[in-house]
Amino acid sequence: MSEPTEPVAPKDFSARSRSRADAVAAPIAGLRRSRPAAVAARREAGLRWLLRGATYGMLAVIGWILLDIFGKGLPVITWQFLTDLPRASGAAGGILPAIAGTCCLVAGAFALALPLGVASAIYLNEYAAPGRFVAWTRLAISTLAGLPPIVFGLFGLGLFVLFLQFGASLLSGCLTLACMMLPTIIVGSEEALRSVPAFLRHGSLALGATPWQTIRYNVLPYALPHMVAGALLGVARAAGETAPILFTAAAFYIPRLPQSILEQVMSLPYHLFALTTQYPEAARIRSMQYGTAVVLLTLVLGLSLVGIVLRNHFRKKLRW
Amino acid sequence: MVSGGQDRDAPSKIVVDELDFWYGTRQVLHGINLRIPARRITALIGPSNCGKSTFLHTLNRMHEIVADTRLSGTILLDGQDIHHPAVDVVALRRRVGVVFQHSNPFPKSVFDNVAYGPRLQGIRQREALSEIVQRSLQQVGLWDEVKDRLARHAWDLSGGQQQRLSIARALAVDPDVLLLDEPAAALDPRATVHIEDLIGQLCERYTVVVVTHNMQQAARVSHFTAFFYEGRLIETGPTNRIFSNPREQQTDEYITGRFH
Numbered sequence: 001m002s003e004p005t006e007p008v009a010p011k012d013f014s015a016r017s018r019s020r021a022d023a024v025a026a027p028i029a030g031l032r033r034s035r036p037a038a039v040a041a042r043r044e045a046g047l048r049w050l051l052r053g054a055t056y057g058m059l060a061v062i063g064w065i066l067l068d069i070f071g072k073g074l075p076v077i078t079w080q081f082l083t084d085l086p087r088a089s090g091a092a093g094g095i096l097p098a099i100a101g102t103c104c105l106v107a108g109a110f111a112l113a114l115p116l117g118v119a120s121a122i123y124l125n126e127y128a129a130p131g132r133f134v135a136w137t138r139l140a141i142s143t144l145a146g147l148p149p150i151v152f153g154l155f156g157l158g159l160f161v162l163f164l165q166f167g168a169s170l171l172s173g174c175l176t177l178a179c180m181m182l183p184t185i186i187v188g189s190e191e192a193l194r195s196v197p198a199f200l201r202h203g204s205l206a207l208g209a210t211p212w213q214t215i216r217y218n219v220l221p222y223a224l225p226h227m228v229a230g231a232l233l234g235v236a237r238a239a240g241e242t243a244p245i246l247f248t249a250a251a252f253y254i255p256r257l258p259q260s261i262l263e264q265v266m267s268l269p270y271h272l273f274a275l276t277t278q279y280p281e282a283a284r285i286r287s288m289q290y291g292t293a294v295v296l297l298t299l300v301l302g303l304s305l306v307g308i309v310l311r312n313h314f315r316k317k318l319r320w
Numbered sequence: 321m322v323s324g325g326q327d328r329d330a331p332s333k334i335v336v337d338e339l340d341f342w343y344g345t346r347q348v349l350h351g352i353n354l355r356i357p358a359r360r361i362t363a364l365i366g367p368s369n370c371g372k373s374t375f376l377h378t379l380n381r382m383h384e385i386v387a388d389t390r391l392s393g394t395i396l397l398d399g400q401d402i403h404h405p406a407v408d409v410v411a412l413r414r415r416v417g418v419v420f421q422h423s424n425p426f427p428k429s430v431f432d433n434v435a436y437g438p439r440l441q442g443i444r445q446r447e448a449l450s451e452i453v454q455r456s457l458q459q460v461g462l463w464d465e466v467k468d469r470l471a472r473h474a475w476d477l478s479g480g481q482q483q484r485l486s487i488a489r490a491l492a493v494d495p496d497v498l499l500l501d502e503p504a505a506a507l508d509p510r511a512t513v514h515i516e517d518l519i520g521q522l523c524e525r526y527t528v529v530v531v532t533h534n535m536q537q538a539a540r541v542s543h544f545t546a547f548f549y550e551g552r553l554i555e556t557g558p559t560n561r562i563f564s565n566p567r568e569q570q571t572d573e574y575i576t577g578r579f580h
Contacts, residue, residue: 129387199422203486206382207437207493208414217436218426 076291101265108174117185145183149243157247173249181234188230192223232307242269268296330357339393363542380416417490418499425474437493456492460484480511
């Protein structure tokens with residue numbers, strides 16, 4: 001600029017990047033971009049576009065899926081579709097028994113898995129001495145989380161349906177789904193317990209509380225909402241699965257509401273599977289398929305959303 | 321050198337004999353001998369990491385919360401060994417209450433904070449609890465300030481009020497001994513004066529042990545002072561004697577501010 005011999009101050013440097021005219025006029029001898037640096041910069045820019053492109057592509061796929069399903073499925077959704085019994089092997093009528101069946105399966109599994117998961121998390125986080133046992137248990141839990149759902153289905157068939165003779169039933173389905181939810185619930189519950197600061201435990205023990213009193217009155221009240229919110233995410237995952245209930249609970253066609261925990265039930269994911277693959281003229285009942293998919297998707301996304309909103313709500317409410 | 325309290329009027333509440341303490345393999349207390357007189361205020365002073373807080377926590381076995389600690393020597397409370405295997409640690413902590421440095425109130429209402437300890441002991445009737453809450457809050461001079469908002473969240477109180485609430489919470493359990501770990505460390509000067517006045521009143525009913533690294537505070541509030549340095553009890557005696565005529569050179573250097 002006016003005095004070209006002066007060393008470049010940082011302030012000038014940032015100003016130059018904003019104004020091209022200055023950049024040309026100002027001396028940059030020591031800072032001039034070398035050839036390898038220019039190549040590196042081009043590579044950097046290219047890589048950024050690649051990553052950005054991947055993200056946009058991913059968003060496009062999600063958008064496409066949602067648009068396709070909601071576009072074709074929403075017109076089918078009527079009050080009748082949601083509240084009628086199916087007719088003609090599910091090719092016509094509504095899907096009420098499938099909605100009811102899935103709700104029963106999910107609620108039952110949640111009721112079974114939550115106490116067990118929370119109890120395990122309390123033991124692992126509050127009682128067990130850190131060491132090999134806890135480390136192996138955590139490893140087992142993450143392994144369980146990664147098991148393919150069909151393996152849970154097979155396990156449920158072997159244990160609940162055949163060995164314990166619950167038969168293919170709502171009960172067997174709930175138990176199998178509960179097994180599948182457990183890892184998510186335990187991991188989420190442990191996270192919730194860890195978020196309760198130590199001074200609350202110490203303060204309680206110092207007042208002459210036993211360890212259990214401390215957990216019961218000064219840890220769980222703050223952790224439980226967070227736990228439930230986290231558990232809902234596990235529930236959402238299980239709600240949409242077909243494989244675990246395939247051999248354990250799902251019925252192809254029972255055009256009435258569930259009557260007993262020892263009978264098979266219809267369910268949304270299996271109903272969708274059946275409508276899509278088990279009909280000779282599956283193309284003619286596309287609207288039924290898409291309508292079912294919309295209901296299932298709404299249920300799963302809704303549960304996840306409630307879980308996420310609750311979790312964020314409680315994270316904000318606790319002020320530590 | 322470390323021969324306990326010199327006050328012949330006050331019987332000993334706690335007698336510590338040859339106490340050693342380790343975190344893992346690191347020894348942090350070396351051969352502590354100390355008599356803590358009943359219904360007096362004993363101040364533990366010394367630079368940071370000199371072991372005074374650790375020592376305080378051994379007095380009601382709060383150190384056991386931290387894994388991998390080891391202790392030898394004896395601590396007698398009214399002549400009973402508190403580390404005897406048959407001692408119920410829960411009962412011990414009801415008799416020896418502690419208010420931590422960061423003894424923030426629980427995220428509950430003012431009432432539920434004070435009623436926390438009594439409820440643990442099975443007191444459920446509303447009237448009985450109300451009486452205890454009122455008495456405890458009166459003891460710390462907080463009753464008039466909060467009596468109309470007992471249902472308010474305790475974290476809405478000011479810092480000084482929160483600290484007094486923590487002390488009230490400890491008093492509600494009706495202990496004999498009260499251990500205070502830097503009770504005024506995070507308070508402004510006015511709230512500090514308030515807490516110091518309170519400590520002065522508490523010794524009418526309780527044996528008080530207070531950890532502080534504020535020497536003026538120790539001089540103002542305590543009857544006896546014990547000076548810790550690098551895990552050792554260097555000197556102990558009546559507070560006015562320690563501050564006017566220390567026998568040990570390290571004590572002299574510390575109280576005259578030559579090291580911190």
